[in-house]
Amino acid sequence: MIWEFNFALFLFLVICAIAAISVRNLLSAVVILGVYSLIMAVLWAEMQAVDVSFTEAAVGAGITTILFVAALSRTTRGSKD
Amino acid sequence: MKQDVVIRTVCRLVVPFIQLFALYVIIHGASSAGGGFQGGVIFASAFILVGIAFGIADARKRISEKMTVLFSACGLGIYAGIGILCIIFGGNFLGYSFLPLPFPVPEIRGLAAEAVEIGIGITVMAVMTSIFYDMAVDEEAA
Numbered sequence: 001m002i003w004e005f006n007f008a009l010f011l012f013l014v015i016c017a018i019a020a021i022s023v024r025n026l027l028s029a030v031v032i033l034g035v036y037s038l039i040m041a042v043l044w045a046e047m048q049a050v051d052v053s054f055t056e057a058a059v060g061a062g063i064t065t066i067l068f069v070a071a072l073s074r075t076t077r078g079s080k081d
Numbered sequence: 082m083k084q085d086v087v088i089r090t091v092c093r094l095v096v097p098f099i100q101l102f103a104l105y106v107i108i109h110g111a112s113s114a115g116g117g118f119q120g121g122v123i124f125a126s127a128f129i130l131v132g133i134a135f136g137i138a139d140a141r142k143r144i145s146e147k148m149t150v151l152f153s154a155c156g157l158g159i160y161a162g163i164g165i166l167c168i169i170f171g172g173n174f175l176g177y178s179f180l181p182l183p184f185p186v187p188e189i190r191g192l193a194a195e196a197v198e199i200g201i202g203i204t205v206m207a208v209m210t211s212i213f214y215d216m217a218v219d220e221e222a223a
Contacts, residue, residue, distance in 0.1 A: 050114040058122045070216040
């Protein structure tokens with residue numbers, strides 16, 4: 001546990017979370033959510049929870065992103081409001 | 082739609098390694114990080130990669146919708162079957178030590194846990210692939 005490293009990761013995490021809900025392009029939001037999941041996976045590994053980290057990397061960063069993109073291909077890219 | 086030759090070649094090279102890694106994660110799930118769920122997800126991602134690179138029609142040729150239904154039912158059957166077998170031999174649901182196998186109890190536990198993990202992996206692989214089939218748009222049909 002290196003607290004400077006964790007602090008930087010938390011900072012990136014918060015930035016990614018805010019960016020994912022404030023960005024207008026839906027594809028960008030999906031990609032930022034993938035980055036969020038990846039940072040979260042590294043944080044789980046830092047907290048000695050390797051199993052949870054594994055699940056987060058496989059499901060959160062992998063399958064969820066693909067399913068979001070697949071769902072996005074059935075709708076329009078940008079938000080209308 | 083014919084994709085780029087680089088994408089097709091890299092996919093064909095990478096898919097067997099993804100599947101091998103998924104099997105490794107499933108088999109070593111009980112003793113180290115990983116398990117049936119994660120391994121199943123990684124295995125499904127191999128099929129999804131084929132679907133992205135070669136088109137959904139090609140992925141459907143390798144594992145059809147009917148096969149995904151069959152696989153998910155089969156994995157659930159393995160899981161529930163082992164659990165109910167334990168009840169039949171006088172234990173609780175998934176109480177592995179009551180299974181009448183000719184091994185010492187810790188080895189029976191390990192074997193039964195691996196079998197249950199394999200069942201979970203098959204189900205998760207089939208369900209994830211079928212969700213992708215349902216959500217993705219077939220470009221050749223559109």
